[in-house]
Amino acid sequence: MTPEVRAVFQIAGIGFLVAILHTILKQSGKEEFAHWAALAGFVAVFIIVIGWVDHLYRDIETVFLRQ
Amino acid sequence: MHILQLVGIGLTATALAAVLRQQAQPFAMLVGMLAGVVLLLAVVDNFAGVVRSISDLANAAKVDHAFLETVLKIIGIAYIVEFAAQIARDAGEGALAGKIELAGKVGIVVLAVPIMTDVVQSLVHLLP
Numbered sequence: 001m002t003p004e005v006r007a008v009f010q011i012a013g014i015g016f017l018v019a020i021l022h023t024i025l026k027q028s029g030k031e032e033f034a035h036w037a038a039l040a041g042f043v044a045v046f047i048i049v050i051g052w053v054d055h056l057y058r059d060i061e062t063v064f065l066r067q
Numbered sequence: 068m069h070i071l072q073l074v075g076i077g078l079t080a081t082a083l084a085a086v087l088r089q090q091a092q093p094f095a096m097l098v099g100m101l102a103g104v105v106l107l108l109a110v111v112d113n114f115a116g117v118v119r120s121i122s123d124l125a126n127a128a129k130v131d132h133a134f135l136e137t138v139l140k141i142i143g144i145a146y147i148v149e150f151a152a153q154i155a156r157d158a159g160e161g162a163l164a165g166k167i168e169l170a171g172k173v174g175i176v177v178l179a180v181p182i183m184t185d186v187v188q189s190l191v192h193l194l195p
Contacts, residue, residue: 004101004104004105004108005076005105007101007105008076008079008080008083008098008101008102008105009083011094011097011098011101012083012087012094012098014094015087015090015091015094015095015097015098016087016090016091018091018094019087019090019091019094022091038091041094042093042094042097045094045097046097048101049097049100049101049104052101052104052105052108053100053104055104055108056104056107056108056111057147059108059111059112060107060111060143060146060147061143062115063111063114063115063118063143064118064139064140064142064143064146065139065140065143
């Protein structure tokens with residue numbers, strides 16, 4: 001399993017965990033905590049994805065823009 | 068990477084995103100985005116060899132290297148713009164996708180103008 005594929009599964013896993021956490025916190029009446037948890041999870045995942053997009057941009061730059 | 072591997076990554080990410088869309092929508096979008104990044108990364112690595120052989124051909128035909136560089140830049144812009152626009156459309160932001168495409172088109176026109184002026188100048192030289 002390459003690091004890229006592992007990142008895909010990682011993000012899906014974090015998504016499931018955040019969804020479960022959101023439901024549990026909502027059920028126990030802590031709505032604002034649920035929202036903050038969802039936001040924190042989204043930001044964490046977004047940082048991972050941004051790193052990979054940066055990698056892709058660099059690759060495209062080296063292939064197409066700099067001979 | 069092998070083509071079957073790439074298609075497998077795409078299918079797996081599709082299944083994950085489809086399940087996540089019900090539970091947590093933003094994560095489905097991010098999974099789709101990352102899967103797109105992974106697929107494009109694998110494809111771009113293969114494309115480096117193609118670019119090298121094209122530039123060898125251009126050298127053999129004694130084509131001005133600036134032209135080839137412009138064409139490659141335009142292909143790169145098209146790749147990135149298509150990628151971003153499809154992600155935006157996937158997230159339900161059709162208008163934003165249209166704007167991204169517009170930005171790419173303007174960038175391509177800006178790159179293509181020097182070639183067009185070169186063509187026009189050559190034509191003017193040919194005219195008596």
